[in-house]
Amino acid sequence: MSTVEPTATKRFSFMDILKAPLLIAIALIIALLLLGEYLSPGFASGQQILRLLIVAALMGIVAAGQNLVILGGREGIDLSVGGVVSLAAIIAGNLMGGENSGIVLAILGCLAAGAIVGAINGIGVTLLRIPPLVMTLGMLGVLQGLLVVIRNGIPSGRAAPGLSQFVTQPVFLGLPGIIWLWIVIGLAMAFLLGRTMLGYRIYAIGSNEQAAFMAGMPVKTTRILLFVLSGMFAAIAGICLLGYTGSSFANVGEQYMLPSIIAVVFGGTALSGGKGGYTGTMAGATLLTVLQSILTTVNIDESGRQMVFGATLLLLMLFYGRGKALRA
Amino acid sequence: MTTDLVAAPHKRQAHGLKRAIERFPFLPALIILVALLVLNGVYQPRSVSFVGITGLVKTYLALMLLAVAQTYVIYAGDIDLSAGAIVSLVNVTIITAMTALGGDTGAVIAGLGIGLAVGLACGVVNGIVVAALRLQAIVATFATSIFFTGLALYVMPVAGTPAPTAFWRTYGGRILDIPFVLYAVIILAVLLVVLARTKLAVRLLSVGDDQQAAYQSGLPVTRIRLQGYALCGLFAALAAFCITGDTASGDPLVGGKMTLNSVAAVVLGGTALAGGFGTVTGSVIGALIIGLIGSLVFFVGTPSEWQNLVQGVAILMALMAGILVGRRARR
Numbered sequence: 001m002s003t004v005e006p007t008a009t010k011r012f013s014f015m016d017i018l019k020a021p022l023l024i025a026i027a028l029i030i031a032l033l034l035l036g037e038y039l040s041p042g043f044a045s046g047q048q049i050l051r052l053l054i055v056a057a058l059m060g061i062v063a064a065g066q067n068l069v070i071l072g073g074r075e076g077i078d079l080s081v082g083g084v085v086s087l088a089a090i091i092a093g094n095l096m097g098g099e100n101s102g103i104v105l106a107i108l109g110c111l112a113a114g115a116i117v118g119a120i121n122g123i124g125v126t127l128l129r130i131p132p133l134v135m136t137l138g139m140l141g142v143l144q145g146l147l148v149v150i151r152n153g154i155p156s157g158r159a160a161p162g163l164s165q166f167v168t169q170p171v172f173l174g175l176p177g178i179i180w181l182w183i184v185i186g187l188a189m190a191f192l193l194g195r196t197m198l199g200y201r202i203y204a205i206g207s208n209e210q211a212a213f214m215a216g217m218p219v220k221t222t223r224i225l226l227f228v229l230s231g232m233f234a235a236i237a238g239i240c241l242l243g244y245t246g247s248s249f250a251n252v253g254e255q256y257m258l259p260s261i262i263a264v265v266f267g268g269t270a271l272s273g274g275k276g277g278y279t280g281t282m283a284g285a286t287l288l289t290v291l292q293s294i295l296t297t298v299n300i301d302e303s304g305r306q307m308v309f310g311a312t313l314l315l316l317m318l319f320y321g322r323g324k325a326l327r328a
Numbered sequence: 329m330t331t332d333l334v335a336a337p338h339k340r341q342a343h344g345l346k347r348a349i350e351r352f353p354f355l356p357a358l359i360i361l362v363a364l365l366v367l368n369g370v371y372q373p374r375s376v377s378f379v380g381i382t383g384l385v386k387t388y389l390a391l392m393l394l395a396v397a398q399t400y401v402i403y404a405g406d407i408d409l410s411a412g413a414i415v416s417l418v419n420v421t422i423i424t425a426m427t428a429l430g431g432d433t434g435a436v437i438a439g440l441g442i443g444l445a446v447g448l449a450c451g452v453v454n455g456i457v458v459a460a461l462r463l464q465a466i467v468a469t470f471a472t473s474i475f476f477t478g479l480a481l482y483v484m485p486v487a488g489t490p491a492p493t494a495f496w497r498t499y500g501g502r503i504l505d506i507p508f509v510l511y512a513v514i515i516l517a518v519l520l521v522v523l524a525r526t527k528l529a530v531r532l533l534s535v536g537d538d539q540q541a542a543y544q545s546g547l548p549v550t551r552i553r554l555q556g557y558a559l560c561g562l563f564a565a566l567a568a569f570c571i572t573g574d575t576a577s578g579d580p581l582v583g584g585k586m587t588l589n590s591v592a593a594v595v596l597g598g599t600a601l602a603g604g605f606g607t608v609t610g611s612v613i614g615a616l617i618i619g620l621i622g623s624l625v626f627f628v629g630t631p632s633e634w635q636n637l638v639q640g641v642a643i644l645m646a647l648m649a650g651i652l653v654g655r656r657a658r659r
Contacts, residue, residue, distance in 0.1 A: 075602075077466070079588075130651055131601050137588055138644030145637030152633035258409070258470045271464050303485065306478030313471035317463045325462070326543040326550075 021268025021276075024319050025283035032290045040297045050176070052289055054167065057182040058244065060285035061237040062256045063263040064185055065118075065230030067281045069132070070264055071193075072226045073206030073273025079136040080121060081234040081260055083143025084114050085253025088238025090150055093157025093248050100162040110235040117143065118231025122224030144251070151250065159242045167243035178240050182282070185233075189278035202226065207274030262313065263288050265320055287316075349654060353598035354610030356653040360596075360646055361613050364620040371627040386500070386509045388619035389516075390415070390570040394586050395593035395611035396520065397563030402594050403529070404556045405536035405603025406458055406465040410473035411564050411590055414450045415583025417476045418443045418568035420484035423491050423578040431492035439495075443565050450476055451561020455554030473587070480580035487579035491572055499573025512570070520608050523559075532556045536603020593618055595647055598654050617646060 036043035062081050069076040088110040095109050096102035117139065124135040166177035193199040201222050204212040213219045237256065242248050261271075266284030269276025291312060295305045349355050369376040375384075394411055401408045422443040429435030450472075457468045501508055523529055531552045535542045543549045564583075571582060595601060596617050597610025621642045625635050 124648065128648060128652060129655070130648055133591075133601060134595050134647055134651065137592060138640070138647045140588070141592075141640035141643055142637065143640070145635075145640035148636045149633050258467075262467050262470070265464065265467050271466065301482070301485070303478045303481035306474050306481060308478075310471050310473070310475030310478060313474065314457055314463070314468065317468060317471065318461065326540065 021266070021320060022280045022283050025266055025268075025280060025287045028316070029283065029287050029290055032287070032294055036290070036294045036297060039294070043294070043297055050179075052293055053179050053182075053286070054176055054244065055293070056286040056289035057178045058237050058241055059256060059259060059263055059289060060182055060282050061185060061240065062234050062260040063267075063281050063285050064189055064278060065233030066260040067189075067264045067267070067269055067276070067278050068202065068226045068233075069230045070261075070269055070271060071202050071206045071273055071276060072223050074125075074209060074223075075132055075271075076206075076223075076226070076273055077132050077136065077261065077271075078121065078227065078230045078234075079133065079257055080117060080139040080143060081230060082251075082253040082255070082257030083140045083147070084117050084231050084234035085238040085241060085256050086147055086248070086251055087113060087117075087143055087150075087253075088235040089242040089248035089252055090147065090157060092163075092239045092242045093159065096157070096160040096163065098158035098160060100160045103160050103162055106160075107239060110239050111232050114231035114233075114235025114238075115228050116231070118228035119224060121231070122227030125227065126220040126223050140257075147251070157242075158247050159245075163239070163243035164246060167240050178243075181236075181240070186278060186282050193277055198222070198225075203274055205274075259288060260285075266316065268320060349598075352607070353605065353654065354607050354613055355598070356650050357597050357610050357613040357617060360650070361617055361620065364617060364624060368620055368624050368627060371624065371629075375623060375627060382507045382509060384616070384619055384623065385513060386507070386574060388615055389509055389512060390567045390574065391586060391589060391593060391618065392612045392615040393516070393563050393567035393570060394583075394590040395597070395615040396516075396608050397560040397567060398590040398594050399597075399599055399606060399608045399611040400529075400532060400556045400559045400563070401465075401553075402591075402599055402601060403532035403536050403603060403606060404553050405539065406553060406556065407469065407591065407601075408454060408557065408560050409466060409469040409587055410450070410454060410476055411560065412583035412585065412587035413473035413476035413480070414447055414561055414564040415568040415571060415586060416580055417450065417480040417483070418447050418565045419572050419582050420480050420489075420578045420580050421446050422568070422572060423489055424483055426492045426495060427489065431494065433494055436492060436495050436498075440569060443568060444562060447561040447563075447565025447568070448558055449561070450564070451558040452554065454561065455557030458557065459550045459553035477580070477584070484578050484580050487577065487581070489578040491576045491578070496573050496576035499570070516612075520612075524608065528552070528555055528559070533604055533606075536600075536605075538604070589618055590615075592643060592647060596643075596650055598650060618643060621646070 033044040033049070042048065062085060066078055066081060069078045091113055092106040092110050095106035121132075121136055121139055124130045125132050165171075168176060171177040172180060193202065201212065201217050204215070204217060205219055205222055209219060234253070234256075238253060241252060245252070263285040264276070264281050265271065266287055267276065267278070267280030267282070268284075269281060292309065295309055300308075352358075365376055374380050394415060398408060398411055422439040425442045426435045426439035429438055454469055454472055457463050457472060458465045461468075499508055503511065531542075531547055532555075534547065535549050535552050539549055542552075567586075568583065572578070575582065593614035594606070594611045596614030597607065597612070599606025599610055621639055625638045625642065630638050
């Protein structure tokens with residue numbers, strides 16, 4: 001097995017950090033921060049960067065689950081994350097009802113909801129062999145309907161003060177709790193993907209499912225687990241989003257559906273699976289957030305903002321994972 | 329996959345349902361459609377009358393056309409997440425153009441021409457970024473959808489500009505006592521039959537079946553994929569005409585919600601998302617299934633707040649059933 005791709009035997013080491021897409025993303029983030037500071041002085045101040053990182057953390061946590069599903073290959077993708085974020089935000093708001101005492105129950109309830117949605121996705125994709133795009137697209141429709149039902153029955157609920165404080169106020173070394181949470185998730189993902197049996201399995205299944213199956217790996221169980229984790233990460237993001245906004249509103253999670261995929265792509269993970277990691281995705285989520293933030297700072301119409309955003313995304317994509325040219 | 333290699337020699341011996349679905353991939357969808365029509369008729373007899381069906385077609389003609397648009401790119405194994413944004417852009421463009429030109433018959437025709445050109449241009453842009461620049465279709469067309477939405481907002485910042493009367497009166501009206509939309513459906517049917525017989529349809533399917541093989545047998549793969557996106561843009565423009573006729577007003581965000589439904593309609597119609605297998609007929613049926621599920625949920629008396637959920641579950645079930653039946657038959 002001397003010709004194994006380097007990514008297949010990925011180790012959590014310093015070399016990981018020097019992966020090219022990550023460098024590109026970091027360089028672009030710094031360039032955009034400088035541009036922002038030039039366009040609107042104060043853009044790159046400590047306070048502003050902290051605020052940007054909070055928003056990036058929300059996107060990054062959703063992208064963690066998306067990242068896992070995509071790494072698992074076979075056109076892995078999870079379009080239902082947007083629905084899960086919205087669902088978790090409303091469940092959390094109601095279970096805590098503005099009281100700190102309800103936080104634990106809210107977290108457990110949301111994680112369970114996310115896990116159930118993910119499990120149904122995973123079972124559909126593996127046992128029934130529905131393409132992930134179709135399965136999670138259908139699930140998104142179900143979740144949107146479920147949200148309508150929930151909204152009609154009960155008020156939208158409020159965030160507990162403790163949760164809002166965790167997300168927006170410094171808790172340790174001047175950093176808000178959500179950023180610490182994101183760092184912990186980043187370390188846990190690097191450990192999971194680089195040091196554990198599960199991590200090796202994810203890369204193996206993502207790069208060659210047939211071979212992984214022949215080698216006796218539990219392909220189906222692993223893939224179901226990836227979707228469960230994706231649902232749970234989206235649920236965590238939903239809880240944090242509630243803490244950030246104070247109360248949840250309709251389809252609050254939709255803004256994360258496709259951007260979470262773009263964050264993964266900007267992090268250097270191939271949509272075909274089996275290649276990439278989460279460290280890059282964290283940078284990708286930050287890059288996306290800084291870009292959006294710059295566009296809201298400059299004084300142009302919404303139309304111009306969207307056009308520049310779309311065009312910039314296309315331009316940035318040219319740096320990453322262009323398909324191979326066809327050769328005879 | 330190895331299973332394909334093994335299965336190929338037996339394909340000719342397959343009989344009955346298997347062979348039928350092999351030739352007509354939309355059969356499972358057709359069965360679901362008929363069942364839905366019967367159920368609709370049971371719960372609301374008037375819904376399957378001439379007027380009821382005409383109304384259904386009038387409302388869902390736009391989705392049918394967008395599903396057809398989506399089918400041509402999915403044939404080649406690509407996807408277009410900007411299809412809905414193209415609908416929005418064409419919608420606001422034609423209304424602005426028609427109003428600026430005076431709103432009479434000549435202005436309407438000129439506006440439609442402009443709309444087709446805009447749709448075609450959007451399709452070509454998608455084709456360039458996906459086929460020529462080789463970006464991933466899902467993320468690249470999402471990026472272009474943001475760009476097109478921006479353009480639509482530039483053309484018309486807020487929703488509400490009414491369409492010229494000449495335009496929506498014609499769309500909702502009758503010619504020789506027959507509703508206009510029925511003419512549109514007949515023209516669409518002829519158009520689809522003609523397109524299905526062209527070289528392009530076969531070429532798109534062969535690119536979707538195996539891009540490398542298509543390339544090695546001398547097909548200009550990049551150009552074919554680009555043509556698929558261009559065709560998609562044109563049909564998205566036609567979808568925009570229908571939605572403009574139906575709503576009679578401009579809305580820079582009107583098509584956004586239609587994108588994912590168009591993908592669902594294509595899958596419901598038995599077309600493989602991976603490319604290389606499918607029919608536009610199936611996509612039209614798929615769009616009607618989505619429409620009929622919506623009306624059935626209403627007719628059986630589902631409480632209003634539960635309608636979206638029941639509809640979502642029903643569509644998910646139909647998607648899963650279609651894929652399972654289609655695969656079993658093709659094996």
